[in-house]
Amino acid sequence: MTEFSTLSIKETISSLKNKDFSVSELVDSHISSMESGRELNAFITETADIARKKALDCNQNYLKGEEKPLEGIPLGIKDMFCTKGVKTTASSKMLENFIPPYESTVTQNLWNDGAILLGKLNNDEFAMGSSNETSFFGEVKNPWKNTKDNFTVPGGSSGGSAASVAAGMGLASLGTDTGGSIRQPASFTGTVGLKPTYGRCSRWGIIAFASSLDQAGPITRTVKDCALLLNSICSYDSKDSTSSQKKIPDFEKSTDESIKGMKIGIPKEYETDGISEDIAEYLEKGKEWLKESGAEIVEISLPHIKYALPCYYIIAPAEASSNLARYDGVKFTHRVDAENIIDMYEETRSQGFGDEVKRRIMIGTYVLSSGYYDAYYLKAQKVRAMISRDFKEVFSKVDAIYGPSTPSTAFELGDKKKDPLEMYLNDVFTVPVNLAGLPAMSVPVGLDKENLPVGMQLIGNSFDEESILSIASCIEKSAKFDLNPNRWWINE
Amino acid sequence: MNKLIKGETGDWEVVIGIEVHAQIVSNSKLFSSASTKFGGEHNTQVSFVDAGMPGMLPVINWVCVEQAIRTGLGLNAKINNYSIFDRKNYFYPDLPQGYQISQFKQPIVGEGSVTIDIDDKKSKTIRIERLHLEQDAGKSLHDQHPEFSFVDLNRSGVALMEIVSMPDISSADEAQSYIKKLRSIMRYLGTCDGNMEEGSLRADINVSVRKPGDELGTRCEIKNVNSIKFIGQAIDYEARRQIELIEDSKEIDQETRLFDPKKGETRSMRSKEEAHDYRYFPDPDLLPLSFSENIIEEIKSELPELPDDKKERFQKEYSLSPYDSNILVSEIEIADFFEAVTKGRDPKIAANWITGEFFAAMNKLGFNIADSPITIDNLSKLIKLIEENVISTRIAKDVFEIMLENNEDPEEIVEREGLKQVSDSGELEKIIDNIIANNPDQVEAVKLKPKLIGWFVGQVMKETNGKANPKLVNDLLNDKLN
Amino acid sequence: MAIDSKLVERIAKLSRISLTESEIKNLSSELDNILNWIEQLSELDTEGINPVFSSFDEEETKYRNDEINDGGYREDIISNAPLSEDGFFLVPKVVD
Known part of the structure; x- marks a missing residue:
């Protein structure tokens, strides 16, 4: 059965067109992968019945030759996307039993293109975390164990999304990225993850974490699959005031474009501190690959980038503190009964939210509170402006930026759980992009000495996903990374 | 001269500023396409956006913006063609998002004015500080159940204009005139129906007192007064209360109070004991509100x-x-x-x-x-x-x-x-002659007291069932009796 | 700015989150740690810089027409409510 689950979407579609196998066979294979992979804890809700039923329609469409672009492709969806009639929890006790009466725009786009929901994927609670250890439904295990045979984290917050794709449970998945939540787990699991430009995808129906930073995106096995999914999920949505009306290009085509003559910048700030030796090696290797493909490597500087992380940890919690105020025990499933309204609020929220969420609500409340707003929140938004300006200047000279996705590869489960600040530092390379609203992706380049995947990050100019897809495609070809973790979870 | 109130220690001046919440006339809500109609079945005019459901996003209704511009122009105010929506964060059961979308630092309308009449000859200008757009909250019903309040979100998200006056109002009468005038202007403009019973117009009244020429005193805010009569009563009561406190050498607490129409009193709102910290910040779900000068000019040219x-x-x-x-x-x-x-x-x-x-x-x-x-x-x-x-x-x-x-x-x-006036002098003359002939005593009397002519007029009217042309009757009687 | 337990209690109150004594203690040191790290922003001179509140920079505001085409689905609105009756949300009695 596993041969189905290691196919790319591109290959699967051509096999389905060829009638090599039916959508039902494909879906059954993925359902059995999903069921035999429960040890990974990637799924919160499995929707096997929905998938089998929809597969029947898809079979018909192939028979009639009326298949849509993603007809019959089984996908896992991060549990931050509201799915009509299917439990959507944000991995929080607060929404443990929440069943949305509506479908998010992005997932609707996928279903309109014929894709099939396989299940809802685990993530850090309300997408707050970098290891998928803050989920109310338990941690997700990375399909890649390290050389000590210890469990590692899949990254976060889209840990379930990345782990499921790496383990062949679903051909691809959807994640959300507020500060690196797609790219960091993609990098930890050897998958391709892309965060589009802010405004490319509608945020309507995605449970909000930090509204000015949140963006949906795909996690896939290949760069081409990433482009395929991107073409489906991006759309202008009149229900989202921050949705872009810009024309959506043919992303798949970009993956075949040559990068000859492209100027690719390497920030000198990236090379100096904090990255592991292995990653530094791959960074160098990547430069060679790019040069071989005819691109020009240019040293650039992003002088304010070191302030991005503290800046992010003001803005994101501030927005979150407000976005999460609606979970008050009145409207959504979880409530702790109390004599008076204030106690009801306080107990409901105290018991409904996990520690990390509470911590961020507290930080956010503090930085917005009277007397601190200017010093923290306003200051951070000014720093954000400076960071955006840095990027703008650089993109007047280069077509894309190349660098590491993360300072290290996947760490062991429980390793950084105790120190929140240490966990935050994981996002150092991914966060700046969200502050500036730029598109960026992580591409797997190989394994490190611990036998763990290494991902490299490409950052594009605003609304130029095409360039980074072309470059990623080129890296993919040179790296020849084999997404094939030892399937330890099947034997146990 | 301002109206003064007599106290035991001398005269007092009342200083009043009013914040009016006026519901905008529009079909759908400020950020959703649910109906604004009054009196619908509870929770039926609620969209997922109005219920604060996860992942729901606001999109602004242009007509509400236009109505705010129109009102601003009607108040001779500066229209800001770049303004910002902020979130005002607080917890309340009828506030489903946990924040109200409002405008804090950069409102859509800046300073303006309203002129009120003091009497036939004098008028007074009340300065307007600002007007901003915001969402209304839902409604909590407290009398349905002994343990629970019931929440209806039909109003949640309805567009309001908050119109803030400067503390230029100095009596209950002026406050009432101000509200009446503001209401009249908005009804002329068609921007608010002004229906206070249905809650389309509510006033928060800031009252303080001082000795003439002194610094402003500590103010109390009387929340949500919903009739012109109550506005008068609330101010009179509150001013008296404050004067008595000060004259008793007691402190006035800066606080929010409620007006109880049954008792005609204001009382402290206990539930608001904690100091508020609304943590305003620009709503990241909405872009700044911007429009061209041309649009303002266009609306201006169509004002009634x-x-x-x-x-x-x-x-x-x-x-x-x-x-x-x-x-x-x-x-x-x-x-x-x-x-x-x-x-x-x-x-x-x-x-x-x-x-x-x-x-x-x-x-x-x-x-x-x-x-x-x-x-x-x-x-x-x-x-x-x-x-x-x-x-x-x-x-x-x-x-x-x-x-x-x-x-x-x-x-x-x-x-x-047959009510036509009798203006035929011949016909009337006949009747008059008859009366004169039959009442010689009265004819004598009228010679001494000309005012008694009224008696004759009355007799003519009686005879003609009131239809006689009064001017003609007077003229004829004057001729005949003098 | 040191974060003490009093400040943590105040923030928790504003956030409507009840905390135990030990949570207050832990959060005080954690928040203190995090905010100290955030403090590095103050090194930066941001004089004259216009803040950016969103990375979305498309100029024109999008407007909705003033049409009624939403609402009318009360069941969906209250279907997830922990406590409801006759189509109302129920909350512990609120007194003004």
């Missing part, structure tokens, strides 16, 4: 004539007194009614009839002008009959009474009931 201009025109065009003009322009419906009735008629007579008999009748019936049982046409005809001396003013009142019953054409009433 407003009460102050209309009043001036009525005085000039119809030679009406400031007093009559004021009454007639107070409501757009009255002004329109007057102008329609007076077309081709004597405006003075029309104005007198409308502000007199007609208003009295409407008041008695508890009707609005829109429910008037008498049509514009028929009232106009009645005035024509008076103007052309076909009937006397006295008879006109009787005809009017009949018209109230079934809106009958006054000409037909006069014809049918």
Whole structure:
């Protein structure tokens, strides 16, 4: 059965067109992968019945030759996307039993293109975390164990999304990225993850974490699959005031474009501190690959980038503190009964939210509170402006930026759980992009000495996903990374 | 001079500022496409956005923006073509998002003014500090159950304009005039229906007192007063309360109070014991609100004539007194009614009839002008009959009474009931001669006391069932008795 | 700015989250740690810089027409409510 689950979407579609196998066979294979992979804890809700039923329609469409672009492709969806009639929890006790009466725009786009929901994927609670250890439904295990045979984290917050794709449970998945939540787990699991430009995808129906930073995106096995999914999920949505009306290009085509003559910048700030030796090696290797493909490597500087992380940890919690105020025990499933309204609020929220969420609500409340707003929140938004300006200047000279996705590869489960600040530092390379609203992706380049995947990050100019897809495609070809973790979870 | 209140230690001045919450006239809500209609079944005019469901996003309704611009222009205010929506964060069961989308630092409308009349001759300008757009909250019902409050979100998300005055108001009367004038302007503009019973217009009143010339005193805010009468009562009570506290050497707490209409008192709101910290910040779900100067100009060019201009025109065009003009322009419906009735008629007579008999009748019936049982046409005809001396003013009142019953054409009433004024001097002379002949004593008396001529007029009227032309009767009697 | 337990209690109150004594203690040191790290922003001179509140820079505001085409699905609105009756949300009695 596993041969189905290691196919790319591109290959699967051509096999389905060829009638090599039916959508039902494909879906059954993925359902059995999903069921035999429960040890990974990637799924919160499995929707096997929905998938089998929809597969029947898809079979018909192939028979009639009326298949849509993603007809019959089984996908896992991060549990931050509201799915009509299917439990959507944000991995929080607060929404443990929440069943949305509506479908998010992005997932609707996928279903309109014929894709099939396989299940809802685990993530850090309300997408707050970098290891998928803050989920109310338990941690997700990375399909890649390290050389000590210890469990590692899949990254976060889209840990379930990345782990499921790496383990062949679903051909691809959807994640959300507020500060690196797609790219960091993609990098930890050897998958391709892309965060589009802010405004490319509608945020309507995605449970909000930090509204000015949140963006949906795909996690896939290949760069081409990433482009395929991107073409489906991006759309202008009149229900989202921050949705872009810009024309959506043919992303798949970009993956075949040559990068000859492209100027690719390497920030000198990236090379100096904090990255592991292995990653530094791959960074160098990547430069060679790019040069071989005819691109020009240019040293650039992003002088304010070191302030991005503290800046992010003001803005994101501030927005979150407000976005999460609606979970008050009145409207959504979880409530702790109390004599008076204030106690009801306080107990409901105290018991409904996990520690990390509470911590961020507290930080956010503090930085917005009277007397601190200017010093923290306003200051951070000014720093954000400076960071955006840095990027703008650089993109007047280069077509894309190349660098590491993360300072290290996947760490062991429980390793950084105790120190929140240490966990935050994981996002150092991914966060700046969200502050500036730029598109960026992580591409797997190989394994490190611990036998763990290494991902490299490409950052594009605003609304130029095409360039980074072309470059990623080129890296993919040179790296020849084999997404094939030892399937330890099947034997146990 | 400001109105002063006498206390034990001397005279006190009241300083009042008012924040009005005016519901915008629009079909759908400020950020959603659910209906704003009043009185619907609970929770049926609620979209997922209005219920604060996860992942829901606001998109602004252009008409609400236009209405705010229109109102700003009607208040002679500066329109800001770049403004920002902020989130005002607090927890309340009828606030489903956990924040209200409002405008804090950069409102859509800046400084403006409203002119109120103090008396026939004097007027006063009340400065407006700002006007901003915001969402209304839902409604909690507390009397349905002993343990629970029931929450209805139909109002949640309805567009409001918060209009903030400067502390330029110095008496309960002025406060009432200010609200009436503001309401009138918005009704002229069609931006708020001003219906206080349905909650379309609510006022938060800031009251403080001081000795004339002193610094501003500590103020109390009386929340959500919803009738013009209560506004007056609340201010009078609150000012008294504060003066008594100070004169008893007690402190005034800066606090939020509620007006209890049953007791006619204000009382402290206990539930707001904690200090608020609303943590305003720009709503990341919404872009700044921006529009071109052209749009402002366009809206400006389509503004209707407003009460102050209309009043001036009525005085000039119809030679009406400031007093009559004021009454007639107070409501757009009255002004329109007057102008329609007076077309081709004597405006003075029309104005007198409308502000007199007609208003009295409407008041008695508890009707609005829109429910008037008498049509514009028929009232106009009645005035024509008076103007052309076909009937006397006295008879006109009787005809009017009949018209109230079934809106009958006054000409037909006069014809049918034979109410035409007797202006035939020959006929009247006969009657007068008869009365003189039969009352020699009175004829003697009138020679000493010319005022007694009124008795003869009365007799003539009696004989003619009131139909005699009073001027003609007077002239004839004067001729014959002097 | 040191974060003490009093400040943590105040923030928790504003956030409507009840905390135990030990949570207050832990959060005080954690928040203190995090905010100290955030403090590095103050090194930066941001004089004259216009803040950016969103990375979305498309100029024109999008407007909705003033049409009624939403609402009318009360069941969906209250279907997830922990406590409801007759189509109302129920909350512990609120007194003004």
